Amino acid sequence: xxxxxxxxxxxxxxxxxxxxxxxxxxxxxxxxxxxxxxxxxxxxxxxxxxxxxxxxxxxxxxxxxxxxxxxxxxxxxxxxxxxxxxxxxxxxxxxxxxxxxxxxxxxxxxxxxxxxxxxxxxxxxxxxxxxxxxxxxxxxxxxxxxxxxxxxxxxxxxxxxxxxxxxxxxxxxxxxxxxxxxxxxxxxxxxxxxxxxxxxxxxxxxxxxxxxxxxxxxxxxxxxxxxxxxxxxxxxxxxxxxxxxxxxxxxxxxxxxxxxxxxxxxxxxxxxxxxxxxxxxxxxxxxxxxxxxxxxxxxxxxxxxxxxxx
Amino acid sequence: xxxxxxxxxxxxxxxxxxxxxxxxxxxxxxxxxxxxxxxxxxxxxxxxxxxxxxxxxxxxxxxxxxxxxxxxxxxxxxxxxxxxxxxxxxxxxxxxxxxxxxxxxxxxxxxxxxxxxxxxxxxxxxxxxxxxxxxxxxxxxxxxxxxxxxxxxxxxxxxxxxxxxxxxxxxxxxxxxxxxxxxxxxxxxxxxxxxxxxxxxxxxxxxxxxxxxxxxxxxxxxxxxxxxxxxxxxxxxxxxxxxxxxxxxxxxxxxxxxxxxxxxxxxxxxxxxxxxxxxxxxxxxxxxxxxxxxxxxxxxxxxxxxxxxxxxxxxxxxxxxxxxxxxxxxxxxxxxxxxxxxxxxxxxxxxxxxxxxxxxxxxxxxxxxxxxxxxxxxxxxxxxx
Numbered sequence: 001x002x003x004x005x006x007x008x009x010x011x012x013x014x015x016x017x018x019x020x021x022x023x024x025x026x027x028x029x030x031x032x033x034x035x036x037x038x039x040x041x042x043x044x045x046x047x048x049x050x051x052x053x054x055x056x057x058x059x060x061x062x063x064x065x066x067x068x069x070x071x072x073x074x075x076x077x078x079x080x081x082x083x084x085x086x087x088x089x090x091x092x093x094x095x096x097x098x099x100x101x102x103x104x105x106x107x108x109x110x111x112x113x114x115x116x117x118x119x120x121x122x123x124x125x126x127x128x129x130x131x132x133x134x135x136x137x138x139x140x141x142x143x144x145x146x147x148x149x150x151x152x153x154x155x156x157x158x159x160x161x162x163x164x165x166x167x168x169x170x171x172x173x174x175x176x177x178x179x180x181x182x183x184x185x186x187x188x189x190x191x192x193x194x195x196x197x198x199x200x201x202x203x204x205x206x207x208x209x210x211x212x213x214x215x216x217x218x219x220x221x222x223x224x225x226x227x228x229x230x231x232x233x234x235x236x237x238x239x240x241x242x243x244x245x246x247x248x249x250x251x252x253x254x255x256x257x258x259x260x261x262x263x264x265x266x267x268x269x270x271x272x273x274x275x276x277x278x279x280x281x282x283x284x285x286x287x288x289x290x291x292x293x294x295x296x297x298x299x300x301x302x303x304x305x306x307x308x309x310x
Numbered sequence: 311x312x313x314x315x316x317x318x319x320x321x322x323x324x325x326x327x328x329x330x331x332x333x334x335x336x337x338x339x340x341x342x343x344x345x346x347x348x349x350x351x352x353x354x355x356x357x358x359x360x361x362x363x364x365x366x367x368x369x370x371x372x373x374x375x376x377x378x379x380x381x382x383x384x385x386x387x388x389x390x391x392x393x394x395x396x397x398x399x400x401x402x403x404x405x406x407x408x409x410x411x412x413x414x415x416x417x418x419x420x421x422x423x424x425x426x427x428x429x430x431x432x433x434x435x436x437x438x439x440x441x442x443x444x445x446x447x448x449x450x451x452x453x454x455x456x457x458x459x460x461x462x463x464x465x466x467x468x469x470x471x472x473x474x475x476x477x478x479x480x481x482x483x484x485x486x487x488x489x490x491x492x493x494x495x496x497x498x499x500x501x502x503x504x505x506x507x508x509x510x511x512x513x514x515x516x517x518x519x520x521x522x523x524x525x526x527x528x529x530x531x532x533x534x535x536x537x538x539x540x541x542x543x544x545x546x547x548x549x550x551x552x553x554x555x556x557x558x559x560x561x562x563x564x565x566x567x568x569x570x571x572x573x574x575x576x577x578x579x580x581x582x583x584x585x586x587x588x589x590x591x592x593x594x595x596x597x598x599x600x601x602x603x604x605x606x607x608x609x610x611x612x613x614x615x616x617x618x619x620x621x622x623x624x625x626x627x628x629x630x631x632x633x634x635x636x637x638x639x640x641x642x643x644x645x646x647x648x649x650x651x652x653x654x655x656x657x658x659x660x661x662x663x664x665x666x667x668x669x670x671x672x673x674x675x676x677x678x679x680x681x682x683x684x685x686x687x688x689x690x691x692x693x694x695x
Contacts, residue, residue, distance in 0.1 A: 133487060
């Protein structure tokens with residue numbers, strides 16, 4: 001009961017922010033919430049399940065393109081298009097995961113990197129369906145059950161998406177499946193000896209997190225009402241990895257801190273130091289990896305341990 | 311005591327008059343023009359000089375008394391070459407009161423920023439992007455494009471090739487998305503002109519040599535070689551292999567070879583290379599611009615600086631004719647632009663948005679130039695006729 005009240009309070013507080021921000025702050029806020037949503041999903045895949053995959057951002061793109069194509073080219077109504085988009089993400093995730101999860105570590109990273117590259121090539125070469133290098137534009141979110149979701153109301157949709165994603169991953173992390181994922185991450189052989197189906201666990205984690213990324217992509221598609229290939233390129237896939245590492249891999253709080261820090265860093269630093277913010281980004285990455293491999297939340301954990309020590 | 315009080319008041323009055331007189335050259339608040347550029351991403355080599363050209367134009371405008379008696383202020387935002395950040399930057403500029411936005415970053419970034427100008431009705435222009443679909447994909451009456459379109463660049467170089475009566479040519483490109491796209495357009499244009507493709511080679515990104523590809527080109531013995539890639543290091547490898555293998559077929563290069571960085575990275579390899587450009591050094595407007603820029607900054611401008619310079623002057627011209635920064639009036643004034651002669655474009659060409667079009671570069675305004683040793687030299691062909 002207390003837990004439900006907390007979730008509702010968070011939803012109300014985060015939604016209330018949407019009604020007091022100006023257009024520029026709203027834009028930053030929406031995109032920040034989406035980055036956090038993505039980082040939470042990728043943290044489960046990379047930090048909790050131990051799968052070094054570079055396809056998470058690709059599924060974000062698949063979701064974004066799928067919803068636009070299904071609504072505006074295939075003519076499906078929004079709810080059906082959303083359901084079909086999720087289905088497409090799950091099918092593609094399984095198609096990638098079933099062969100790819102046979103691989104491990106470096107090889108899984110390479111396979112998913114190739115998939116991510118292939119996706120960008122498909123987008124560029126997709127002709128009228130994907131809009132080629134120019135992408136798709138000039139569309140608008142159709143009314144949902146007669147209601148138009150725009151302005152702050154759309155920001156509320158993003159808030160609910162973030163909280164729903166966090167709730168799903170939170171429950172999964174604390175379930176038998178979450179413990180199995182951590183066991184597989186730490187020692188696959190020992191996990192198998194304990195009766196965990198390592199491969200099935202990896203495939204399920206990959207498919208679930210990819211579907212969540214796809215849903216986030218569907219929501220992203222209507223933030224600027226345009227989708228184009230450069231957004232879904234490898235640069236952002238790596239940024240997502242950096243967010244999870246800097247924040248603290250394996251921790252939901254770490255994903256939130258890392259995403260917020262690295263997304264906001266250029267906006268905060270640009271007016272102060274111009275384009276040198278890129279240098280600060282690099283220095284932060286190096287310092288975290290060298291001195292705080294457990295990420296920024298690791299600092300808080302260490303402090304808590306010091307306080308608890310007799 | 312009384313005297314001292316009077317003196318204090320007099321000093322205060324004089325100070326107040328001085329403070330009030332300081333900005334006397336500019337009657338009201340400044341006119342803000344927003345710029346979205348790329349300072350760390352893939353478009354930086356292009357966007358940086360274009361931005362410098364815009365900054366110079368604003369300095370020049372302010373030195374001449376500003377615009378409508380008001381100081382012109384540039385608000386510059388870095389989108390890092392990321393389309394989603396470009397839209398965010400556009401919103402920031404709108405919030406900051408920009409009367410006009412200039413996008414100098416990547417074409418997809420400019421497209422995404424258009425969603426903001428479409429929604430807020432803030433006039434928006436790109437003076438440097440070449441994507442053909444920027445004004446057609448989104449029906450945005452608040453957006454204009456004055457850089458030469460990619461299709462104009464290709465048509466101009468093909469026109470030069472036809473004038474030389476080449477029968478068999480080779481194409482060498484890279485595996486970047488843009489390089490592949492340009493290569494495809496060139497190939498289609500050549501086939502349409504009845505010119506045979508004797509060889510078609512790709513130098514992949516990150517290659518350490520282009521000799522295998524150029525050996526195949528040499529074996530095909532073409533009349534000319536078209537360089538359609540856009541990656542500077544790979545294009546430099548092509549030029550090096552061309553020299554090392556002793557090829558003699560003339561090189562016709564796309565717009566990428568007009569970027570003056572080649573004069574340092576491909577030093578000694580450029581003599582005789584023809585390339586398509588929008589900058590004619592013999593044009594009187596260019597000579598004046600080069601001289602003024604050199605005087606102001608102590609260095610020579612590149613062709614890319616001219617885009618930013620023209621962009622600001624086109625915007626200033628529209629605001630001047632609109633008599634202020636009212637969005638609707640500025641939009642109407644910009645759309646009414648005709649016969650505006652800028653730095654960019656061949657002699658006799660001008661910018662204008664006739665027949666409701668929102669692309670303003672003269673389709674016969676591009677030129678083909680030739681490298682003379684390592685210097686970008688004279689114009690050898692004009693337009694696409």
